[in-house]
Amino acid sequence: MDRATLIEMTKDALEHGKAGTMRLAPEVLKVKADIYTDAERFEREKKLIFRRMPLMLAPTAELPNPGDYKAMDAVGVPVLLTRGKDGKVRAFLNSCTHRGTAVAQGTGNASRFICGYHGWTFNRDGELIGVASRDDFGEVNTDELGLKPFPVLEKAGLIWAILDPNSTLDINAFLSGYDTLLEGFGLESWQFFQSRTLKGPNWKIAYDGYLDFYHLPVLHADTFGRNIPNRALFYSFGPHTRVSAPSTVLPMPEGLDLADLAQKDTSEWPTEALMNGVWTIFPHISIATFYGGQRGVMISQLFPGDKVGESFTTQMYLSEKPLTDATRQGLEDQFKLLEYVVQHEDYGTGLRQQKALDAGMTEHVYFGRNEGGGQVFHGWVQKLLDTSNDDLNSLFAPVRQAAE
Ligand code: FES
Ligand SMILES: [Fe+2]
The missing domain is CATH 2.102.10.10 (Rieske [2Fe-2S] iron-sulphur domain)
Structure with missing residues (x-):
């Protein structure tokens, strides 16, 4: 586990929280709206991204034992x-x-x-x-x-595969060092709780939402978001981005105050405190922590559907420790809430967005300077569409070197 980088990111988020600041991308990004509706492009995305990139297909916890x-x-x-x-x-x-x-x-x-x-x-x-x-x-x-x-x-307790038997892509290089940060979860010893699959809009419309805290207090006002700030810090490692809130309090069960942390040497900071926020794994995974009942993560795994305006998301819920009678209901309730939030709020909005864009009269959509995660994601999608098989490894190798 690269604990030093995890501490660095946490310090950065606490400092921005204290100063009331965030890092902004250099410019507003203007993206052609038909990236979400063009059927021909959609086929290329499936072929050049989903059939070429390593995909996180299952957590270790889903198949932990021989056989x-x-x-x-x-x-x-x-x-x-x-x-x-x-x-x-x-x-x-x-x-x-x-x-x-x-x-x-x-x-x-x-x-x-x-x-x-x-x-x-x-x-x-x-x-x-x-x-x-x-x-x-x-x-x-x-x-x-x-x-x-x-x-x-x-x-890091996760299983990647490339859906091309002849691929020469180095999965380690693709991970760009991000796996050593994900190791902070210790997912290899977690328990698989439940999973379900939800239908959503174009996979990029769905994925945009996982990289976006800007919408939290608005779209999720009626569930969990009313008092949540809309600012985020983005930390990208190759194509993978962690999203974290600038805050003086770390969102652990009892809340961990910056003043308390500052008293302690960083070696005493609990690893759990370093793993908050949303961890996206390009091109289709998001991992976020929740505390209903006991500590758990929801891993959202997105796949494009048969048509450009359709995707399927498998939500997998893992708990850190074995469940007890006292905590089971808390996990059930948490996971049920997340189904409602994603299906009705995120994807409900996404499907209306899809419908409006399908009308073909919107030329561009925008990612603000405060939406750097989405900017990085769309940059990588385009880069992969523009890269031949022969050049695929060189796309990731230099990033890995920089991360080491
Ligand atoms: S035994 Fe598998 S298809 Fe015949
Ligand atoms: Fe959301």
Whole structure:
């Protein structure tokens, strides 16, 4: 864990809070409104971003034990994540090498996967270990007929995969050092509580909201936002941005005052206090802390839908410690509130935004100097659309060096 950088960011947020200031981007960014409505561009985004970038497909907590697996759809690609006997996570195209149907559904624990069509069998490492009625079937080279593997990396209690078996992109370089900050959560030992999926507008309209504190006291006035300031500090590491509020009080359960912290050496600052705010992971993840019942995080995982104006967000709720009878209800209530807030307030507004932009009469939208996170995000989306496969690694490598 890069504790020094976490402390630096926290000091920065406290100092800005004390001074009543924030850092502003150099200019207002004007973005063409059709980035949210253009179907042709949408297909390119899916191909050049979601099929090329590492995607955080599951937290470690969702498949913590050997034999645990998760089958899922990721941008139209059926994916199977498994944890082997060796404890390693692997990712495969969830498609039987006989005639292509999926070999697993949902989540569970299994030592092997028997295809439900004709019964070919694969082990957790993706190897084909059984061909039904082999003598009748005829000669095939089983060594070549394992499930197709995707590049995968598990770090900071999170699992990334690239949905391109031939990708040469270095996932570590892509992470740009941000993973060493995310390690501050210690997510590898957290518990998976619940998940659900919500429908929303274009994936960028949905994602913009996670990078934006400007809307909190307005859009969320009726739920949690009425007295929340609309200022934010943005810390970007490569394409990934952490959003934090400039404040003299750290938002922990009992609130931790700057005056109290200043008395103590930074070595005594609790790591928990350094992890507040929203941690976005490009291109489609947001992690935020909540204290209903006990400390938890909601991981929001966004995927573009079939159409340009559609996205799906899986909300996964993790709790730091095992639940007790006393805390379970608090978590339930917190997670229920977050469903309401995101579905009705954020995505309700986003769907109306989508509809208005779909009318095609809005030429531009704007990201203010106070909305630096959105500015960085849209800059990266464009950069990736403009970058060829050959140049992909060079896009991230220099950032990694700077972060080390
Ligand atoms: S498609 Fe899987 S065994 Fe035939
Ligand atoms: Fe919101």
